[in-house]
Amino acid sequence: MPTAIDTRARGVAAMAAGQVPYDSLTDAEVMLRVGAQDDTAAYEYLVQKFHRPIIAFMYRMTRNQATAEELAQETFLRVYRSRQSYAAEAKFSTWLYRIATNLAVNYARDHKTEATPGKVVSLDEPDEETGTTLDVADPTMNVEQHLLRQERLAAIKKHVLALPEKQRAAVLMHKYQGMNYSEIASVLKLSESATKSLLFRAYEALRERLKEFV
């Protein structure tokens, strides 16, 4: 586990080598360099750091990996295009998720029919929307357990996707992006208590609809 002193020491060494030690700066400081100095290495550092969580967020918002990557790419492009208007008032990640959530919600609104709660989800096939088989057969599982797991996964996806957009975004940020109530609140521009009640309603709905699996 690197300590703050290690990080600082690495920073000094990197400075001496003529590189900028981005990991000793806050993400907001790195982003400010992108805007003020058009530092592309700083931008690439941020993309490298956040691309996996943003693609994952977009994938769970849209359930389609190709779309998720396109929307993630658009998110980072907007970050770049807005590099000079970024003000460090908000945490960088808050700003990034706000851009991402807007794009995802916009996309979801234009594709309402695909998100119909009653949509039939195939239980037997691999997730055709991703083009990959996520559910690698676990050798310790028998056929029945494997099918049950597929069914459970399909139900999870279906019911998360059926949540209203803002609830869905909140659940994804809370559950999978490791964000706390106050971070989610700033992304969604809600009070912390409104965020908690939004999440409570979302999890209540999921609990009710997924009860046969818990």
Next chain:
Amino acid sequence: MITCKNVRENLMDALAEEQTSPEVLAHLRQCGTCSAELDGLRKTMSLLDEWEVPEPSPYFLTRVKAHAREAQQKAPVHAGPLAWFRRPVLAATFAAVLAAGGVVLRLSVFQTEAPATPQTGTAVADIEQLDKNADVLVNTDLIDELSGAPSDDVAEP
């Protein structure tokens, strides 16, 4: 006297193991309904762990970097009124082009990436559609719009 309703309103704190008031904790210990609810929420949340995501495409980073380089070569789209004074070379270019082209510059900056007739209904077309709305802050307002929307309520199946 704390009611089940008060406790339900505080279950998200209890889930996050944030400072949950002693009254709520005491209620949870003796009320079967509320503790079953908390337990159900916990189990629902851990059920969601099963949903994993695919690996990103190996070309994702390359594509994003290429797009950024392309964007960098163009004039800065989001320069504020004073921003270009920090960037003397671009400022000079910008001023020259402005003098020569006037409004044309503005149009070209905003339209460079959108093909003339994007197909509607595809993800790419949607993104291009969004692109036309060049200012990211315009779209940020969607979140404001969502804040009081009826979609806050759980849609019943």
